[in-house]
Structures are given as structure tokens and as C-alpha cells.
Amino acid sequence: MTIPVRPARTPAEDAIAATLQARLAVAAGQGGLEGRLGELSADALEAFRAHGLPNRRVEEWKYTDLRAAVRDFPPLAGTPGPAQEAEAAALALDVPHAARLLFVSGALARGASDFAGLPAGVSALPLDAATASNNPLLDRIGSLQPDRYDGALALNTGFLGEGLVVTVEAGIKAAKPVHLAHVFPAGEAVAGFTRTVVVVGEGAELTLVESFTGREGVAYQANHAMELVVGDGATVNLVRLQEEGAAALHLGTLMVELGRAAKLNVFSLVQGAALSRHSVYGRFQGTGTNLGVRGATLLKGRQHADTSMFIDHAVAGCESRELFKTVLSDESHGVFQGKIVVRRDAQKTDGRMMSQSLLLSDNAEMDNKPELEIFADDVQCGHGATVGTLDDKMLFYLRSRGLPLKEAERLLIQAFVGEAVEFVEDEALREVLIARMVAWLEKRAA
Amino acid sequence: MPAVQETVERVRALDVDQYKYGFVTDIESEKAPKGLSEDTIRYISAKKNEPEWMLEWRLEAYRRWLTMVEPTWARVSYPKIDFQDYYYYSQPKAAPKSIDEIDPEILKTYEKLGIPLRERDALLGIENSGGSKVAVDAVFDSVSVATTFKAELASAGVIFMPISEAIREHPDLVKTYLGSVVPVSDNFYATLNSAVFSDGSFVYIPKGVRCPMELSTYFRINERNTGQFERTLIIADEGAYVSYLEGCTAPQRDENQLHAAVVELVALKDAQIKYSTVQNWYPGDKDGKGGIYNFVTKRGDCRGDNSKISWTQVETGSAITWKYPSCILRGDNSQGEFYSIAISNGYQQVDSGTKMIHLGKNTSSRIISKGIAAGHSENTYRGQVSAHRKATGARNFTNCDSLLIGDQCGAHTVPYMEAKNASAQFEHEATTSKISEDQLFYCLQRGLGPEEAVALIVNGFVRDVLQQLPMEFAVEAQKLIAVSLEGSVG
Numbered sequence: 001m002t003i004p005v006r007p008a009r010t011p012a013e014d015a016i017a018a019t020l021q022a023r024l025a026v027a028a029g030q031g032g033l034e035g036r037l038g039e040l041s042a043d044a045l046e047a048f049r050a051h052g053l054p055n056r057r058v059e060e061w062k063y064t065d066l067r068a069a070v071r072d073f074p075p076l077a078g079t080p081g082p083a084q085e086a087e088a089a090a091l092a093l094d095v096p097h098a099a100r101l102l103f104v105s106g107a108l109a110r111g112a113s114d115f116a117g118l119p120a121g122v123s124a125l126p127l128d129a130a131t132a133s134n135n136p137l138l139d140r141i142g143s144l145q146p147d148r149y150d151g152a153l154a155l156n157t158g159f160l161g162e163g164l165v166v167t168v169e170a171g172i173k174a175a176k177p178v179h180l181a182h183v184f185p186a187g188e189a190v191a192g193f194t195r196t197v198v199v200v201g202e203g204a205e206l207t208l209v210e211s212f213t214g215r216e217g218v219a220y221q222a223n224h225a226m227e228l229v230v231g232d233g234a235t236v237n238l239v240r241l242q243e244e245g246a247a248a249l250h251l252g253t254l255m256v257e258l259g260r261a262a263k264l265n266v267f268s269l270v271q272g273a274a275l276s277r278h279s280v281y282g283r284f285q286g287t288g289t290n291l292g293v294r295g296a297t298l299l300k301g302r303q304h305a306d307t308s309m310f311i312d313h314a315v316a317g318c319e320s321r322e323l324f325k326t327v328l329s330d331e332s333h334g335v336f337q338g339k340i341v342v343r344r345d346a347q348k349t350d351g352r353m354m355s356q357s358l359l360l361s362d363n364a365e366m367d368n369k370p371e372l373e374i375f376a377d378d379v380q381c382g383h384g385a386t387v388g389t390l391d392d393k394m395l396f397y398l399r400s401r402g403l404p405l406k407e408a409e410r411l412l413i414q415a416f417v418g419e420a421v422e423f424v425e426d427e428a429l430r431e432v433l434i435a436r437m438v439a440w441l442e443k444r445a446a
Numbered sequence: 447m448p449a450v451q452e453t454v455e456r457v458r459a460l461d462v463d464q465y466k467y468g469f470v471t472d473i474e475s476e477k478a479p480k481g482l483s484e485d486t487i488r489y490i491s492a493k494k495n496e497p498e499w500m501l502e503w504r505l506e507a508y509r510r511w512l513t514m515v516e517p518t519w520a521r522v523s524y525p526k527i528d529f530q531d532y533y534y535y536s537q538p539k540a541a542p543k544s545i546d547e548i549d550p551e552i553l554k555t556y557e558k559l560g561i562p563l564r565e566r567d568a569l570l571g572i573e574n575s576g577g578s579k580v581a582v583d584a585v586f587d588s589v590s591v592a593t594t595f596k597a598e599l600a601s602a603g604v605i606f607m608p609i610s611e612a613i614r615e616h617p618d619l620v621k622t623y624l625g626s627v628v629p630v631s632d633n634f635y636a637t638l639n640s641a642v643f644s645d646g647s648f649v650y651i652p653k654g655v656r657c658p659m660e661l662s663t664y665f666r667i668n669e670r671n672t673g674q675f676e677r678t679l680i681i682a683d684e685g686a687y688v689s690y691l692e693g694c695t696a697p698q699r700d701e702n703q704l705h706a707a708v709v710e711l712v713a714l715k716d717a718q719i720k721y722s723t724v725q726n727w728y729p730g731d732k733d734g735k736g737g738i739y740n741f742v743t744k745r746g747d748c749r750g751d752n753s754k755i756s757w758t759q760v761e762t763g764s765a766i767t768w769k770y771p772s773c774i775l776r777g778d779n780s781q782g783e784f785y786s787i788a789i790s791n792g793y794q795q796v797d798s799g800t801k802m803i804h805l806g807k808n809t810s811s812r813i814i815s816k817g818i819a820a821g822h823s824e825n826t827y828r829g830q831v832s833a834h835r836k837a838t839g840a841r842n843f844t845n846c847d848s849l850l851i852g853d854q855c856g857a858h859t860v861p862y863m864e865a866k867n868a869s870a871q872f873e874h875e876a877t878t879s880k881i882s883e884d885q886l887f888y889c890l891q892r893g894l895g896p897e898e899a900v901a902l903i904v905n906g907f908v909r910d911v912l913q914q915l916p917m918e919f920a921v922e923a924q925k926l927i928a929v930s931l932e933g934s935v936g
Binding site for chain 2: 059344347357359360361362363364365366367368369370371372373374375376377378379380381382383384385386387388389
């Protein structure tokens with residue numbers, strides 16, 4: 001295989017390309033990265049060499065310039081030792097009654113993961129085991145990849161190796177949530193890459209929690225991608241909590257395919273990382289499906305968080321709802337990009353997208369880009385976006401009732417983000433999320 | 447769904463060839479040699495008797511243009527333009543000295559278009575209808591052929607003349623303001639325009655003057671294979687007010703003609719400019735053959751405090767529209783408005799919208815955009831609203847609605863909202879839908895025919911924008927909307 005050599009751009013890009021190349025070379029010496037994973041990695045390296053890190057000249061990354069933001073590329077994380085696993089287990093988010101599978105710096109910590117506690121009908125297979133046994137589900141990897149080059153996803157694909165394949169058998173209603181906890185413990189800054197494939201069978205039900213936490217002050221780079229296939233008539237609730245350490249880089253990609261009459265309800269809470277990007281690619285494969293993607297982002301300091309969505313209505317009669325709330329204090333920078341595409345055949349589509357943001361400081365910045373691309377005529381689509389600050393009248397009202405300013409602000413912000421959290425159906429999970437938000441608000445008010 | 451079925455059938459039967467301004471005026475004209483080079487620019491500049499500085503300005507723009515690449519970000523597709531295949535200058539042979547010397551063929555053209563060039567006729571019109579006076583600058587291919595009511599305007603201190611004359615007669619004003627809103631190297635087409643612009647209108651309203659009548663320019667492309675590159679510059683000095691109208695048509699031709707205009711508006715302290723456009727360039731035939739490429743840069747600068755610029759546009763023509771009338775809200779308390787109706791049918795492609803750049807304190811802007819797509823057309827709204835760090839109290843309201851008629855067209859919305867100030871308040875809402883069955887049913891039940899019902903609903907859909915047009919144009923625009931959608935909604 002010949003790979004055209006591209007002139008050097010930034011040191012980070014060179015380091016990434018060299019690490020990718022070295023990793024492929026080592027693998028080749030050992031007989032190569034096997035099968036599909038090897039092919040995908042090689043393709044990703046080639047694409048990365050051609051395009052590099054996404055930058056502001058790339059329309060989808062207009063407001064999040066990775067080429068400028070990513071200065072260096074730390075070494076890849078190794079296999080975690082018992083001490084690190086123990087620390088990670090302590091750092092991980094606690095979700096009551098959930099079966100927890102733990103990733104330490106991107107690598108699966110088998111010993112600290114509760115495989116035995118997985119609900120009946122749900123199985124989780126480490127990616128390397130799946131590769132060794134040539135599991136047919138491996139074909140799912142990369143199948144939901146968007147047509148356009150996505151730099152964050154290309155990196156994840158290039159470093160494919162760690163991850164899980166989770167399956168839920170048809171007709172099974174998982175008795176408890178499955179929690180995928182991704183933790184970066186203390187130590188040297190490292191880069192970790194994880195890929196999860198989740199296939200939910202026909203008519204099945206699953207609640208899935210993903211949490212991302214890490215040590216403050218460590219400039220680690222976390223890159224996670226999930227491919228989620230929701231079968232016909234299946235229901236999935238996905239809750240994502242991103243609370244990475246304040247110096248971290250977090251790149252997350254969620255790719256979703258929805259079958260006929262499937263239902264997916266995603267909620268994402270973003271509070272962490274110096275720079276984060278969450279890309280959602282949703283594709284409708286069957287009619288009568290229902291997709292809800294909602295989230296709340298709370299930022300402070302110089303944090304930068306980007307949520308970008310591409311919802312593709314390819315078939316008729318589907319419904320999508322997006323609601324995002326962003327609260328920005330200090331010098332933080334929030335980005336929301338949402339694109340709803342309604343293809344010619346997708347008649348009777350009902351799509352609504354809303355992004356609302358609160359600017360709490362004159363130095364904060366919010367960029368919104370809600371897009372509609374519509375080719376079918378019998379549809380109802382709308383989007384809205386608002387930017388503003390706390391309402392003086394409401395603040396005055398609360399203060400006239402005896403609440404201190406900080407408390408009044410806290411209450412109003414909580415009510416503002418609360419509108420999105422309401423859509424989390426699982427009460428225990430909703431409580432966990434609200435507790436995390438309240439913690440953020442109290443820290444701010446302190 | 448009988449109504450939808452009928453709409454679809456009508457769209458299929460639609461013949462865009464019913465463009466009623468598609469006639470050609472047969473007059474002798476004098477053209478610059480085909481193609482673009484420094485010599486072409488020298489030729490244009492010499493034809494216009496321009497001073498040396500103007501020629502230098504043009505040549506510099508041309509050299510800049512050579513280094514630029516055509517933008518590709520808009521959602522339009524067309525074969526690559528061969529810029530050497532156009533005539534960059536064309537003027538009717540006998541240059542008129544006064545209105546009585548204008549080639550009767552041209553006068554006839556404007557009569558056919560319904561534009562009275564003779565003040566006498568216009569005055570007669572007033573006596574009959576009681577309407578207000580409109581001063582007209584008529585631009586035929588590359589030259590302004592007549593400007594009416596010049597004397598009356600001059601007595602009010604208003605300067606209204608072809609820009610080519612203004613360059614000679616008011617060089618100081620032109621030097622101060624030309625290129626100050628749209629810099630020479632702003633974008634590919636603006637730079638091309640800076641190099642080869644031939645004519646257009648120049649308006650200066652002195653301090654405290656409320657322009658006594660509506661000003662208007664009528665653009666007409668007649669000659670084959672020509673590009674029209676007009677340049678309009680409007681300056682409203684402190685406390686002045688002007689309302690300016692612009693209309694455009696072109697003959698039906700098989701080849702695509704290029705229209706790349708630049709319009710600059712400057713509103714100083716307390717000044718107000720209202721700029722209205724009814725754009726009805728030839729849209730091409732029913733198979734998408736021919737039509738005007740309309741690549742236009744329009745920008746207004748609210749330079750002084752409390753100034754206001756308002757853009758209103760009715761876009762029904764052109765094969766391809768690439769146009770974003772924008773406002774730079776530099777002065778404190780300044781206001782920007784953008785009202786737009788963009789109708790596309792046949793194989794038209796529209797990528798239009800606005801930019802509202804909030805720089806001063808307590809600035810506000812309002813965007814109302816209505817897109818109607820029928821046939822095989824693509825209709826995109828692309829807009830940007832941004833508030834800079836120091837723009838405290840910036841306020842924006844955006845509403846863009848799209849209506850789809852038929853299932854072969856597309857409607858797209860691409861808004862950018864960038865807020866860098868906590869006191870900024872932005873609201874954006876957009877909807878896309880087809881004509882609701884409920885509304886149709888309601889109208890039918892009240893005894894309206896299906897076509898009347900659809901027309902009524904479409905009229906209601908665009909009403910917000912139509913209300914913003916000066917009366918003379920509102921009537922024309924309403925007719926245009928009916929003609930543009932003829933066969934698709936009745």
C-alpha cells in the first residue's frame with residue numbers, strides 16, 4: 001500500500017500521523033491488525049494524511065478549530081495497572097443499580113468491570129475478543145460512518161483497538177441500566193481511543209449510561225465513538241455525562257441508525273474538558289421512528305464545548321426533536337450546530353430543533369447554526385435559536401422575595417436547564433443528572 | 447389530497463417562458479472588445495471620460511481580482527463561467543444629449559416595461575392617479591440613458607445622477623465613499639465589479655433633507671453576451687431620509703448572462719435609507735436554459751448614531767441568485783432591517799439572505815425572510831447575525847419561513863448566530879411547511895375556489911414583507927408574485 005506523503009502542517013498532526021503509522025507498522029510485524037479493524041485503520045490514516053485535523057476552513061468545524069487548539073499529541077495510553085484501576089473506579093460516576101463496565105484511559109479494565117452483573121439478554125464482548133473470534137458484529141464497525149471526512153472520527157478509527165460490542169437480544173427489556181464509565185486517572189497526559197458498538201435487537205429495551213470523568217489538571221485527550229443500532233420497534237434511552245478534567249480534550253462521536261418504529265431518547269450533559277466536541281449523526285432507516293436528542297451544557301473559565309448534529313431523515317413518517325440548553329459564564333465559548341436533512345422521499349417528516357443559550361458574562365461567546373435542508377414538500381420542520389441573559393424582572397421578583405442574588409440566579413439557571421432534563425425518563429438517572437448540575441451551580445454561586 | 451395533486455400537475459405544466467419582459471430591443475450598440483484585460487478596463491474608463499485616479503482604482507481592483515478564486519460555498523451549481531466570453535461594455539450608439547434625443551426604441555422599451563422616462567408623462571400620471579412622483583435613472587446595458595426630475599431634486603440639494611457623471615462632477619464625495627462599505631477586495635464578484643463597473647446611480651442627500659420623492663433606477667440588460675456591472679452608491683448625510691427603488695429585467699436568451707452589481711449605502715448620524723428591489727431578471731426557460739446569473743454584493747453601513755437602513759427585496763427572476771444585502775450597525779442605537787420574498791420556480795437557484803453585524807451599542811436588527819420554492823428550484827436562506835464584544839444591548843429577531851410547492855424543489859435554511867456579549871438578545875425561528883390542508887379546507891368551505899384559496903394563503907404568507915414596500919412597488923410586486931407562481935398556485 002502506498003500512502004501519498006502530505007507536507008507537514010502542525011507538529012501535533014505530524015505526531016498523530018507518525019504514531020498511527022508506527023502503530024500500523026508494529027501491527028504489520030505481528031501479522032497485521034486483523035481483518036476489518038486493520039483495513040479501517042489504514043483507510044483512516046490515509047484520510048488523516050490528506051485532510052489532517054479539522055480547522056475553521058472546514059464548514060462543520062467553523063467554530064471549533066482543532067488544528068489551532070491541539071498543540072501536541074501525548075503518547076498512547078498503555079494497559080492500566082491495578083492501582084490505576086482502583087483510582088479510576090473511585091473517580092467514576094456512581095449510577096445506582098447499574099451494571100458498570102470500566103474503561104481506564106480508553107482501555108477496558110476487565111478486572112474492574114461488572115460483566116457478571118449485566119442484565120439478562122445483554123452481552124458485552126471486548127473488541128479484541130470479538131476480533132479473535134471473528135465475530136460477525138465487527139462488520140457493524142464503521143458502517144454508520146458519515147460520508148464526509150470527520151477528523152475526530154478518523155482519529156478514533158485510526159486507533160481502533162479498544163472497545164466493546166454490546167448486544168441486546170430481541171424482545172428483551174433490560175432489567176437495569178448498563179453504565180459505560182470512561183475514566184482518565186492521575187499521571188502523565190495520555191491519549192485514549194475507545195469504540196463501542198451497541199446493537200439493540202427487535203423490540204428490545206435498553207437504558208445506557210456513558211460517563212466521562214478524569215483528573216483535573218491533566219491534559220489528556222479522550223476520543224470516543226459509539227455506533228448504535230436500534231432495531232425495529234426497540235427503545236433505547238441513552239444518557240451521556242461529560243465531566244472530563246478541566247485541562248482535557250474530549251472528542252465524542254455518536255452514530256445512530258434507527259429501525260422501523262424505533263425510539264431513541266438521548267440526553268447529554270456537558271460540564272467538563274477544556275475543549276470538547278460532541279458530534280451526533282442520526283439516520284432513519286424505517287418509518288414511524290422517534291428520535292429525541294437533548295442536552296444541557298454548563299461552562300465556566302475558558303472552556304469550549306461544541307455540540308454538532310446531523311439528522312438525516314431518509315424515510316417517510318419520522319419524528320425528531322432536539323433541544324439544547326447552554327449556560328456560559330466567564331470566558332467560555334459554546335457552539336451549537338444542528339442540521340436536519342429531509343430527503344425527497346421523507347414525506348410527513350416532523351422535525352423540531354431548538355437551541356437556547358444564556359450568556360452570564362460579557363466575555364462569553366455563543367455560536368449557533370441551526371440548519372434545515374429540505375427536499376420533501378409535505379413536512380413540518382422548524383428550528384429556533386435564542387441567545388440572551390437572565391431576565392432582570394425575574395431576578396428582581398426573586399430578590400424581592402428575599403433570595404440573595406446568587407441564589408436567585410442559581411434558581412433561574414436551574415429552571416432553564418431543567419426543561420431539557422425533564423425528558424430523561426428514568427427517575428434515578430434524572431436525579432443523578434440534576435445533582436451534577438446543582439453541584440456545578442453551587443460551585444459557581446460560591 | 448386533490449389540492450396537492452392539482453398543484454403538482456400545474457407545476458408540471460408550468461411554462462417559465464411566460465416571462466413577459468423577454469423581448470429584445472433592436473438598436474445599434476457599441477461594445478468593448480470581447481473579454482477582459484487591462485485594455486478593456488482602459489476602454490471603459492476612457493469611454494466614461496474618467497479621471498486618472500479612477501482608472502488606477504479600477505486597474506488595482508483588476509490585478510487583485512486576477513489573484514482571487516470564485517467562491518463555491520453557496521448552494522448553487524452552474525457550469526464554470528468563462529469570463530473572457532463576455533462583453534464588459536455595451537452602449538447604445540447615439541449618445542443622447544437630452545431626454546428628447548434618446549433613441550425612440552429605448553423609450554419604447556421602457557414604455558413596455560412600464561417605466562415613464564419623460565417627466566411630462568410621469569406628471570400626467572400623477573394628475574390622473576394622484577400618486578406620488580418617482581425620479582427614475584434608467585440604465586440600459588452599460589450606460590445610464592436618462593435621469594428624470596434632476597432639476598427638481600437639485601433644488602432640494604439632492605444629487606441623483608449616473609455614477610459615471612458623479613465621478614466627474616463630485617469626485618470628492620465619490621472618493622470619500624466609494625469602496626468604503628464594500629472594499630475593493632471584498633469578494634470575487636465585488637472585485638470584478640470594481641474593475642469593470644460601467645454605470646449605476648449615485649445619490650447624495652444633504653444634511654437634514656428629506657428627499658422630496660422616491661428615487662428609482664431601472665436596470666435593463668439588452669445586448670447579447672454582455673455582463674452588466676452596475677455600481678450604486680447612496681449617501682444619506684446627517685438627518686437625511688431617502689427611499690430608493692430598483693427594478694431589473696432582461697430579454698430572453700439561451701445563454702447565461704452575468705450581472706454582478708455592487709451597492710453601497712452609507713447612513714450618517716440620524717439618517718435613514720430605505721432600499722427596495724424588485725428583481726425580475728430573466729429566469730431561464732422551463733428546462734433551465736438561459737437566464738441571468740445574479741451575483742450581487744449589497745451592503746449598508748449605519749455609520750452614525752441612530753441611523754437606520756432597511757432592505758426590502760422581492761426576488762422572482764434570475765437563473766441563479768447569490769445575494770446578501772447586509773447591514774453594518776456601527777453607530778449606537780442604529781437599526782437594520784431586511785425583508786425578503788424569494789420565489790423560485792422552474793430550475794432557478796436562489797441562495798440569498800443577509801448579514802447583520804452589530805458593532806455599536808443598543809443596535810437592533812430584524813430579519814423577515816419568506817422563501818417559496820416551486821418546480822425544480824432550490825431556495826436557500828443564508829444569514830448571519832453577530833454581536834461583537836462591545837455591542838451591548840444588541841437585539842435581533844429573525845424569522846425565516848419557507849413554503850414548498852411540489853415535491854421536486856428544495857428549501858434550505860442556513861443561519862449563523864454569533865453572540866459575544868451577554869446583553870445581546872437574539873431570537874431566531876424558522877419553519878418549513880407546505881400549504882396546510884386545514885387552511886385550504888377552511889377557505890374552500892367558505893366558498894373560495896382552490897386557486898383563489900392558495901393565492902390567498904400565499905399572500906398571507908408574504909404579507910409581512912409586502913407591507914414594507916413603497917406603494918408603487920407593492921402593486922408591481924404583488925403582480926409579480928402571481929406571475930411567478932402562475933401555474934403552480936394560480
